[in-house]
Every structure is written in C-alpha cells, then in structure tokens.
Amino acid sequence: MTGVYHRPVQRAFRQAGSETRLVHPFASRHYRLYSYPRAFLPDLIDRVGIEILDPIQWRCSGMAREKLVADFGRLIIFHGSIDNQQTLPFGTPDDVAREVRESVEIYRGSRWICGPCHNLQPVSPTANIVALYEAIREVGA
Numbered sequence: 001m002t003g004v005y006h007r008p009v010q011r012a013f014r015q016a017g018s019e020t021r022l023v024h025p026f027a028s029r030h031y032r033l034y035s036y037p038r039a040f041l042p043d044l045i046d047r048v049g050i051e052i053l054d055p056i057q058w059r060c061s062g063m064a065r066e067k068l069v070a071d072f073g074r075l076i077i078f079h080g081s082i083d084n085q086q087t088l089p090f091g092t093p094d095d096v097a098r099e100v101r102e103s104v105e106i107y108r109g110s111r112w113i114c115g116p117c118h119n120l121q122p123v124s125p126t127a128n129i130v131a132l133y134e135a136i137r138e139v140g141a
Contacts, residue, residue: 038062045075054079055117059086065106073110080117081107082132088116089124093131100135 044050056078058065065081082088087099103114114136120129 041072045072050076052077052079052113056081057083057085057117059083065103069107069110073107077111077113078107079113080115081112082114082116084116084118084121084124088128088132089121091128093127096128096131097135097138100132101139104139 041053053068053072053076056065056068057063058081068078081103082096082099087095091099100114103112107114116132
C-alpha cells in the first residue's frame with residue numbers, strides 16, 4: 001500500500017531519528033497518530049520503522065484496542081489508552097480503575113505503557129487522576 005503520499009512521512013521519520021531518541025531513549029521511532037489512517041500503519045511499521053504508537057484513543061474509529069493488539073501487538077509498543085475525553089473527565093474513580101484493569105487484560109502479552117491516551121484535561125477531577133495512578137500501581141501496569 002506504499003505510495004507517493006508515504007514518502008514525506010518516511011523521510012521525516014528517518015531525519016527525526018536522533019531527536020526521537022532524546023524523547024524516548026528506549027525506542028528509535030515514536031509516532032503520534034491522531035487521525036489514525038489505519039491503512040498506513042503497516043507501512044509505518046515496516047518501512048518507516050516506528051516502534052511506539054501514541055496515542056491509543058480507543059474510542060476513535062479504527063482504534064479498537066483488541067484489534068490493534070491482535071494485528072500489531074508483536075510489532076510495536078502501545079502508549080496510553082486510558083480515555084481522557086470521557087472516562088477520566090466524566091467517569092467516577094471506579095470507572096477509571098475499571099478501565100485500567102480492562103486495558104491490562106487487553107494488552108496482556110503485548111508491550112504497553114499504561115497512561116492517559118493523551119493529555120489530562122483540565123476538567124478531569126483530581127480523584128479520577130489519583131484513581132488512574134493508584135490502579136496502575138495496584139495492577140502493576
């Protein structure tokens with residue numbers, strides 16, 4: 001599926017290699033994919049060499065956690081996944097802890113960095129943020 005539209009992305013990643021190592025010293029390629037053109041992901045892994053997919057906004061079309069793990073779980077590291085648009089700002093601390101536990105089960109066997117799918121929103125209650133990190137510590141994610 002590689003085409004002309006991939007070349008600028010590939011070139012940018014090759015050129016950014018050293019800068020991404022400074023941000024993520026354990027990985028050579030870290031890719032923030034917001035609009036998630038899922039069709040590009042195999043080429044981004046095979047041809048560009050990404051190693052981390054960030055953010056995992058699983059409520060977005062094409063980003064079902066189970067499907068990502070099934071298709072790419074042995075190839076890349078997943079970063080994030082705890083929903084910052086519904087669960088963290090509008091859920092309860094129990095909802096947040098439940099999502100962490102659910103995500104641990106989904107990502108079991110793959111490489112995953114547990115955390116919010118993106119920035120914490122200012123409307124997120126402190127209790128939910130505390131619940132997020134307590135749940136992470138509790139399950140060892």
